[in-house]
Amino acid sequence: MEIREGTRLGIYEIVGELGAGGMGRVYRARDTRLGREVALKIVHPHLGRDPEYARRFRREAEIVASLSHPHIAAVHQLEESDSFWFLVMELVGGETLGERLDGGQLSISETLRVASQIALALEAAHEKGIIHRDLKPNNIKITSDGVVKVLDFGLAKTLPAESSSAGPSKTATDTHTGVIVGTAAYMSPEQARGRPIDKRTDVWAFGCVVFEMLTNRRAFGGESAANTITSILEREPNWDLLPKTTPSNLRRLLKRCLEKDLPRRLRDLGDAR
Numbered sequence: 001m002e003i004r005e006g007t008r009l010g011i012y013e014i015v016g017e018l019g020a021g022g023m024g025r026v027y028r029a030r031d032t033r034l035g036r037e038v039a040l041k042i043v044h045p046h047l048g049r050d051p052e053y054a055r056r057f058r059r060e061a062e063i064v065a066s067l068s069h070p071h072i073a074a075v076h077q078l079e080e081s082d083s084f085w086f087l088v089m090e091l092v093g094g095e096t097l098g099e100r101l102d103g104g105q106l107s108i109s110e111t112l113r114v115a116s117q118i119a120l121a122l123e124a125a126h127e128k129g130i131i132h133r134d135l136k137p138n139n140i141k142i143t144s145d146g147v148v149k150v151l152d153f154g155l156a157k158t159l160p161a162e163s164s165s166a167g168p169s170k171t172a173t174d175t176h177t178g179v180i181v182g183t184a185a186y187m188s189p190e191q192a193r194g195r196p197i198d199k200r201t202d203v204w205a206f207g208c209v210v211f212e213m214l215t216n217r218r219a220f221g222g223e224s225a226a227n228t229i230t231s232i233l234e235r236e237p238n239w240d241l242l243p244k245t246t247p248s249n250l251r252r253l254l255k256r257c258l259e260k261d262l263p264r265r266l267r268d269l270g271d272a273r
Contacts (some may be wrong), residue, residue: 003027003042009081021152023047038076042086045221045248053160054085055096061087063130064153071121073141073151082203092149097209098137105216108245114140115210118146119269122206125153126199135198135205136186137212144198184225184232185218200265206272207257215241219258233260 003025007014015028015037024043031038047053058078074090074247098112100106106114118140125132127196130150139152184192189203193198211219219237222228237258242251253272258264266272 006058009040009086012038012079012081014040022198024086025155025199030081031088035042037091037238039073039089040086041089044085044086057085060153063128067128067153068209069121069124071117071148072124072153073149075153090149092143093139094141094143094147096138097140097213098144099136100142101212105243106213108214108247108250109242111210111213113146113215114142115206118150118209118271119257121148121150122199122202123269126202131197131202133191133201134183134186135202135209136183137209140209149258150153177195184222184228185220187229187232189233190262192232199269200262200267203257203266203269203272206269207254207266211237211242211254211258214243214246219243 003009003014005014005016008243009029011031011033013032014027015030017030018039021028022097024041024047027040027042029038029040030036031147043057047057061075061078065077068074073092077091078089079086079088081082116137122132122135129155132150133215134152135150139150141149141151157173186208187204188197188201208219211217217238220228220235223233237254239251239255242254256264256266257272
């Protein structure tokens with residue numbers, strides 16, 4: 001089925017395309033019953049036809065939909081139409097953090113304001129046993145009144161109940177251990193190796209995002225995904241890029257977030273606020 005402006009999916013009428021990713025495409029749509037605009041994430045048909053993927057996707061959608069938080073874009077419901085799945089999500093206005101960074105690095109005060117809201121969102125997800133796994137500037141929206149919303153828990157991994165309190169881009173969408181999932185520049189070392197992960201993977205990505213807000217440079221870069229992963233595994237960020245006025249406690253926080261040795265990494269984002 002070709003999806004374009006005016007296409008109807010049940011009560012939803014497509015207004016236009018917002019973007020695309022490894023899982024599928026995202027569209028702006030109008031809910032004709034409630035008269036509001038929403039975002040629809042339509043899963044690639046070949047993924048939706050895989051029974052095991054569909055089962056896991058439904059389960060993850062149910063859990064992510066349970067997240068009700070002012071700094072997390074809401075998932076309203078999961079629908080099926082013409083043999084493909086789509087998520088109905090809150091349509092968040094404003095600009096992405098990536099777009100904001102196109103205009104230059106953020107001041108220290110603005111970085112702290114944005115970072116504290118991101119930390120609140122991730123902390124709420126972690127308390128539900130959910131890790132994001134693909135936190136990056138383009139998955140963070142800043143509304144016109146300064147409210148920060150974390151988007152796209154589509155790669156989110158549900159943690160076993162007993163572990164929820166424990167301790168250039170290339171993206172995959174499988175959630176099995178041993179498969180790399182996420183965007184290369186923001187991957188933790190354990191994630192890049194395809195090893196088991198926990199909420200400290202989000203702590204690492206949070207550190208990468210905060211570093212980028214302060215410097216307008218990625219903490220770990222490379223000309224390819226492979227080069228970037230090598231940088232993550234073997235190199236340190238260029239700490240000299242941080243503004244000279246960066247408070248010492250913020251420098252220490254960043255170094256704890258970007259600690260390659262997992263047992264030494266910051267364990268809870270609640271400690272970052």
